[in-house]
Amino acid sequence: MILKRSALVLICVLALFAAGGCDDLIRDTSPFVTTATAVPKPVFEFIQVEGGAQLKSYNGKDTAVTIPDEFEGMPVRSIGDGAFSGRTYVESVVIPDGVRSIGNEAFKGCYQLTSVTLPDALETIGDHAFYSCPAIQALELPETLVSVGAYAFAECDHLTDIQVPPGVTVYPEGLFYNCPDLRTMEIAEGVVSLGEGVFYGCSELETLSIPDSVTEIGPYAFYLCQTLPPVELPEAITAYPDGLFAGCTSFTSYEIPPHVTSLGEGVFSKCAGLTRMVIPDTVREIGGALLMECTSLTEVRLPAHLTSLADGMFSGCTSLVSYSVPDSVTELGEGVFFGCTSLSTIEIHDGVAAIGPSAFANCTSLRSIELPPGVTVLRENLFYGCSGLTDYTIPDTIVRVEGGVFYQCTGLATLQIPESVLEIGESAFLGCSGLTELTLPAGLEIIDKGLFFGCTGLERYVVPASVREVGDGAFGDCTSLREISFEGRDTVLGTSLFSGCASLQTVRLPEDLTAIGESLFNGCTSLRSFTIPASVTEIGNAAFYKCTGLERIAFHDGVSKIGEYAFYECGALTAVEIPAGVVAIPDSAFYSCTSLAQATIPATVTEIHPSAFTNCAPGLVIHGQPGSAAENFATSKNLAFAAK
Known part of the structure; x- marks a missing residue:
């Protein structure tokens, strides 16, 4: 086999x-x-x-x-x-x-x-x-x-x-991409096309000749050619593509030739040495961020027929001190002057009808500005970070103030808001630490999320009766706020409303309020005494979290629920009487209330979380009915129990 x-x-x-x-x-x-x-x-x-x-x-x-x-x-x-x-x-x-x-x-x-x-x-x-x-x-x-x-x-x-x-005859995309030691290049007659990023990152390129035969140049062709002087392009190139000369930091002055009709996005962005730019009337179209981060730019001439300043056009031009918007322009794009930190004066004529979001954001030297009557909306983050703005009166043509408009305007001390304003967006005044008072329009119905968050100069505030809703964290981190009251009824309050208001002592909540919301008074360390309003039936999670100065809390029998961590680390609280409507005391409700010596728990409470009273005063006495959950809890935790 x-x-x-x-x-x-x-x-x-x-x-x-x-x-x-x-x-x-x-x-x-x-x-x-x-x-x-x-x-x-x-x-x-x-x-x-x-x-x-x-x-x-x-x-x-x-x-x-x-x-x-x-x-x-x-x-x-x-x-x-x-x-x-x-x-x-x-x-x-x-x-x-x-x-x-x-x-x-x-x-x-x-x-x-x-x-x-x-x-x-x-x-x-x-x-x-x-x-x-x-x-x-x-x-x-x-x-x-x-x-x-x-x-x-x-x-x-x-x-x-x-x-x-x-x-x-064709230099394709990225042919010499990131060849930083390349210093000279003579492109032969007969070449018709230079591809996208063909010399991208050739940071030492000093000499470049382009023949008239070239009819096409791709985007970012000379991006980050930092030693390249201004290059003469053939007349066949009528459109400068996106990012063409971006990052050419050796450019000091540039005049667009008259045969050019359009400029793409960011054509001269990051040309840090550029001080002067002239764009002829032949140019009919200009893309966004054209001169973004041209940090030395002080002089610019635009086409006489231009109707809009594109998004981010002068963004980051930190040497621009003053600017007058051309008469032909009717619209300013988003972030058009964003980060122009030296811009102190800007003139906007009455023909401008629209100004985009963040148009003047981080213009830290801007002291004042007058908006034209055709503008009816202050767009999102319009004056974000304008720390030099001290006094501002919103024109009475404005009907809406969008979110973050005055975000981090730390120098703003006085702000006048006309009755024409019917809506103010979230975080509109966030971080306005110099603001000490502010009157909202009588017709305003909503105080949006984080509206006054971080307004550390605000000491007292009255919420008008017209307001029916206050968003989450609207007064959060207002560390100087000592007094606040609500004039309205049935006003809905968001979570963390007064979180971090370390100076808050006096609070008058809206009538008919049914719940103390989650983290409402989180970190209000100066709050000494608080009486739960008669209309309230629920205490939310972490409602009085780390209110370390709270010595007294007064409940009424209508309260039926106490949330987790509700009085966590309320170290000054000495006694608490749980209302009869409550059936459960949840996790860490009174955790680390280190001065809590007396806790009265009604027979209605049938469940007490093991951590509900952890780390309270060493001699904590639980008061309650014999045979109740209160007695069982005290026994399980080796706490003193007093029958009532």
Whole structure:
């Protein structure tokens, strides 16, 4: 039987050889067959392609590599995709004269590669072919070259000497992306297109000539070319694409030529050295953030027909001291002057009808501003962070003040709001620490979330009867607020309303209030005594959390629920009488009330959480009915119990 099986295996092996299958490994689970050992890959792995052979992969370990000019009698015509990719040890490569093309990523990531000898007849170089070869300083491209792929020489950090031959008419996307040592480039006549980000990050590029044959330039073509002086572009370029000269910090003055009709977004953004900009009347369209973060800009001339200042147009222009909006302009975009920290004067004519959100945000030197009568809404964050604004009267044409309009206007001491205003958005006055008083319009029905949050100068406040709802945290962190009262009935109060109001002592809540909301008085450390209004039936979670000065709390029998952590760390509280309507005392309700010595619990309470009175006064006495949950709790916690 063994002989028969061995003979069968031999016949199969011979059949494989006869069929040309000798390169395959023979694998068998039979104990009578030994698994063949894998043959090591050759140093140069070739495949046959049309017209000859292609180097598929270099598998050797030599640092200096000379690629053979033929394989099995066939001329080597191409270097395949990724053939040397990641061979970080290779330092030099000589490519034979017969090679016509270099594939995508052929030498990508060859970090030690310093020398590449290209063949005289080379025609194409693929995408990312020499991407991230930082040691290459010079590369001589042959005159036969007609096509170079995207990012072919990107991230070649030390590349200084390279000239693209005239046969290459398209410079693709990212061709020299992040080649910071590249200092000069003469683009040959006949080139028609420069792709997106073609010289992106070439921070030392000082000399660049662009022929008139170029008809197209992509976005961010010269982004972060920090030493590049203003470049003269061909007349065929009538539209400057997005970010074209962004980050060209050596620009000091720039005049847009008259053949240009449109400017994309951020064309000159982050040109930190730019002091003067002239845009001719031929320009009909201007994108957002055109001059964003041009920190030296002091002078700008816009087209006479311009109807709007685009979003973020002058954002971060920290040297701009004054500005007069052109008469043709009817709209100011979002964040148009955001962060113009030196801007102290701005003139806006009556023809302006709309001003976008954050238009003057963080203009810290702005002392005063007069808005035109056509503006009816103060948009979101309009004066955010305008710390130099001290007095402001909202025009009586305004009907709505959106959220955060005066957010962190820390110098604002006086604010007049006309009766025309019917709506004020959340956090509109958040952090206005200089505001000591403010009268809201009589028709206002909602005090939105965080409206006065962090207004640390506010000492007393009366909420008018017209207000039917007060949002979460509306008076949070008003650390100087000592007194507050509500004139209305049925006013709905949000959570954390007075959270962090460390000076609050006197509170008159709305009539008919049914609940002390969650964290309502959280951290009100100056609150000494509090009587729960007769209309209230519920004390929310953490309602008096860390009211460390609270000495007395008076309940009425209508209260039916006390929330978790309701009186957590009320360390001055000495006695508490739970109302008869309560059926449960929840987790940590009186946790760490370190002075609490007397707790009266009615028979209606059937459940007391084990942590309800944890860390109270050492001699805490529980008062209650014999046999009640109160007695059982006292017994389980080894507390004194007094029957009543």
